[in-house]
Amino acid sequence: MFTKFGVSNLTSLYRSGKPFATGAVIATIDESKFQQVSTLPHFDVEETEDSVIFTHKMAKGDVVYGLGESLGPLNKRGRIYRMYSTDDPEHTPDKKSLYGSHPFLIIDGVSTFGLLVDYPSEIIFDVGFTNKDILKITIPSHNFDFYIFETDDKQKIVEEYLQLTGKPYIPPKWAFGFQQSRWSYFSENEIRDVASKFRELSIPCDVIYTDIDYMERYKVFTTDKMRFPDYASMVKDLAKEGIKIVPIIDPGVRIEEGYPVYEEGKRNGYFCKGKDGKDYVAAVWPGLTHFPDFLNSDVRTWWGEKYKFFTDMGIRGIWNDMNEPAVFYTLDGVNRVVRTIEEFEKSDEEDKLDAVLNVRDAASNMAVKREDYKSFYHRLDDGTIVNHDDVHNLYGFYMTKAAADGLSKLLPGERYLLLSRSSYPGLHRMGTIWMGDNKSWWEHMLANIRMLQSLNMMGFFYTGADVGGFGSDASPELLIRWMELGAFTPYFRNHSALGTRPQELWQFDEETLNITRDIVRLRYAFLPYTYSEFMNAVETSTPFVMPLSFVFEDERTKDIEDQYMYGSSLMVAPVHEQNKKGRYVYLPESKWLNWIASKYEDREMKVYEPGDHYIKADLHEIPLFIKQNGMIVLTEPMNYVGERYVTELTVVGFVTGHAHYDYYDDDGTSLNYLKGEYANISIDIAKEGKGFKINLRKNDPNDILKIKKVRFEIYDDQGNIQISSKMI
């Protein structure tokens, strides 16, 4: 039996029991109007003692989108996915969980609809794995909210979802620049060297990260005085070069007498409690730690204020990591291992094999035992005690909320970059995620392409993966190809792990440096388009990155997972396989203008007919396609966002009839756009005879734009170009 609430014309909530109020949904639901129903559209429902099971019969051609940060194809059919936030650095095809839990689906087919299960613990989605044609959702609880979005229009489903959960987060404009990280740059000097190297080599860069080793013994909200004698000066000095420092922060607070964060948390009862009512102990980087109870608003307020440590230094970006929360071991876990060792010692000779394997299994599973998550507790604002496992997927969400609320108070009217590793629906309105600890595997480039699309459907418009791969060693070719992809993802960070091959652009050969520098410059040339499109996407609740099938009515696009729309006018088709000198591309519906891009300055374009094409793309080239009657907006690359005013734009358009484009800009750092402080240039281009008629209208009441001139490179469907310019 469900209680049904109407949320909008298209969206209904089916409530089972008394769900935990996760905070994912912020739409107002009129709880006075409801009806009791025993069935749900699209699903058969089976209730067992412990769980509710939803099954939906899929038609042969139905495609299933969604699940945000998860492995496998863009079309989620054929696998099992488990919503249970997990820190697992081996993203092999077997893995069913990653860092985030995103129980949202779009079924696109004979009957099209969307769904969100708002339930913060384990949910299993068997999307045609056990039975090819059955979608089976198992919720091991009777208390949850199940939303259904009823429309044939996939973009509209996303819009409804965002109505429910909030508009996507908008970072500062500089967060669209290139970002560099390494676990770890071990000292202030190393950071300064990396920064200099970027400027010396004329590689644009906006952000450098300090990973865990900047802290004193991994104590959050500290800096190591030996290796980073003056972190604040470093921040200030690099700011002059246009480089922003973003520090990592973990949730685990080191147990250490006299350490203020520990002392305050302990004194105020801010930490999660164990079964014995004492502060729960789990080991992470700092050794033994306590976990702040982010589900409690007092704790969040306290924690949020802690970021003052950084904002006072001028820092405007925070990277919250390890907030699944990752656990290396608990004291219980250690005892489990020790017990298996004792069993080994007691075992007979012939049982030694099993006994040693038991040690190995216990030891290697030490970090991820669900029992550990079942052995600590949260205390909600109303005093209710909740077992962590029952709300597990919310920990990163509420750590993010603590940070976002804190930063908003510390930086009134300002924007900030805010990253989390773990996430839950709704986090996208407060900050964002990257795709976690991937590896330098070609397979993970493809995973990046697919997740980029799946995450955008869930409001994570500003996202990306660690370019070049975090774990494992990157080959120069992998780095180049991944940089080409990364240049066309909203979040563009090169990051690599301790012990792996250094991955900064200059760590390889001269050719690799030259190619990747050109790619980063290309990225910066695209910033006017990227930022304008991003802001328009948020405004209209349309994903910034979309699968082709969300835009084109063409059955074949449902098979295309490695090309995507990047903004409204550009399709990106990255080369993501080793040793390839080209790739196949499917062009839906109409003609496309192709740019085999490598350098901003080299803009050779070619018109392609719709259909299948083999496109050559040498190592330094990435295939880009401008949609018919679409345009992109470029500018001269800079060393960092805002280094100079943008005084000239170059519009490259592919116009066969009439093309309209709304160029958007604002100050890029404040929230003043919410008060209407932004500028637009409305561009209309119409084919007229052999040429084009171009019309520009500027709307800039607050004098934001410094643009003096707009250049036009407009192509017709024969590939003829007309170059012109207008002063504005």
Add this chain to the structure above:
Amino acid sequence: MFTKFGVSNLTSLYRSGKPFATGAVIATIDESKFQQVSTLPHFDVEETEDSVIFTHKMAKGDVVYGLGESLGPLNKRGRIYRMYSTDDPEHTPDKKSLYGSHPFLIIDGVSTFGLLVDYPSEIIFDVGFTNKDILKITIPSHNFDFYIFETDDKQKIVEEYLQLTGKPYIPPKWAFGFQQSRWSYFSENEIRDVASKFRELSIPCDVIYTDIDYMERYKVFTTDKMRFPDYASMVKDLAKEGIKIVPIIDPGVRIEEGYPVYEEGKRNGYFCKGKDGKDYVAAVWPGLTHFPDFLNSDVRTWWGEKYKFFTDMGIRGIWNDMNEPAVFYTLDGVNRVVRTIEEFEKSDEEDKLDAVLNVRDAASNMAVKREDYKSFYHRLDDGTIVNHDDVHNLYGFYMTKAAADGLSKLLPGERYLLLSRSSYPGLHRMGTIWMGDNKSWWEHMLANIRMLQSLNMMGFFYTGADVGGFGSDASPELLIRWMELGAFTPYFRNHSALGTRPQELWQFDEETLNITRDIVRLRYAFLPYTYSEFMNAVETSTPFVMPLSFVFEDERTKDIEDQYMYGSSLMVAPVHEQNKKGRYVYLPESKWLNWIASKYEDREMKVYEPGDHYIKADLHEIPLFIKQNGMIVLTEPMNYVGERYVTELTVVGFVTGHAHYDYYDDDGTSLNYLKGEYANISIDIAKEGKGFKINLRKNDPNDILKIKKVRFEIYDDQGNIQISSKMI
């Protein structure tokens, strides 16, 4: 300084120091004629105290083939490979070693040549990973043989390689049938049920495997009397149904008083010795075991005779596993773990993290410590004592030699199926390998396609991977697509691991059963072509499976890794991605006749122009292409090879000018073909006007063929078909 020997017009041996005589090469080398040289063609050579390093500058477009059983692309550029036979069941992109060691390369480009490093311990191939354009081979020794093959013709390089190492092994004809396995079928009854199920459901099948659990406590050359009360009768009964039983055999001999294999080995000193001169102890499935010293010919003779246990039951197939040799742990290894535990217990609170991680690391690396391989010894025929590590890659090779020599003596004049997991060059002349413990990952289907080509270059013509994947759970779609691929690999076995989803064709839905049954029937319909092509391939030392680039002079084919020639007339283009309803195919040089195959009976053909094509292929369909002026030879499917005489053949040809085909057949089970006891039908088809002129010549002095009629379905380049038949 190298000693150079001429091996043939095209092949030279460069000998460094005094290499271990591996036995890989069987060609006669005139050691009286040599010259001392200080350089090698194609390579710069650097000698250090411990190693010799060869570097070759690759041109941008050079393609590197080879390395047999290894991960990564068919073009090996961009990765590091380590030759050191390894039992590692997680074939992730990081892994540098698999079960076999195959130090053979073909560099195809500006200068084309091949090479074989005959050295049986670790070799590192850095094929443009560290530096995009440098091939670097590091041999950590001064004693090795380095062969160079000097010709532009890749097929010729393979031929020279086979001149050196021997003609490929030929299995019995029934080994081209479908084979079923599971770790494990736990009882005679289960095996009988599986066999019945095949016959009941009319799924052709020739072989069923008994994995390790048929043995009594994993003691080799025993059967468990509880679960397999009468193994011999089972073998005999199933033989009547056309089903051959193939048992697994591991090298490790369980230490158990009174167990004859153990007692004999111990008494005669047949086991490898530890540093203390005692029989070396390592734990594998049976618990503590000794390893037979296969590098000694007395041991091989003894071991080879042991297979009599099986041949006496009528068994004609042996599956030698675990012969890297795999080691779960050694007593040293256990002590290492125990020591880390003790350290953990002694450690201070703040060092606990490191201490527990040490336990975990020690425990999880227990199975694969190189130190273990360095702590036991072989005794050669001349009494020389050799450290195992120095000859590590030969262990599986010499276990195979023991089995092959033994079986040849036990079964004079007969063929047998002989599988090994570990291998070294030259093993291909005695038996074969499958691709080891893969997983139910789509990525491993692609690995299968690539390795099939790389292994064929090294003489492993008869090979394949565990269809559906050994580890992990298969989805019905994965099984179907992989069965489609498997039907066009010489070795076609469905195998899956303990604890994974059962993978027999009837374990899924009705549709999956029906599709896969049709695929197996298609496989049996192709047997006349497959067997004839296979035998011709061995005869002419031309790989049975070849990359397109080995056949066509077309730069684009160097990029094509997921299509392959299967015999001389057929190109296979399997769908190997999830949820796809088709795939891209590149057709080199000339027109091709396409069969979107699903059922033997449904033969609809279509002519394609050369170039790029998107080819639709629904779940039940696999794209096949017949080469211009090529033909395939089919027959009615049977339940097992040899169930009935083949009395009718159907030739499907694509003839635009003149087509010639040599059909080969023999008794399929004996070695009499070596004495000339085989039959041929020479088929000539010439385009004449709108029709074709067909000419058949039978050569069958020993009355092997029972064929009465040959049907012809011949297509011209417009796709017009002419159907006819001839009695012969």
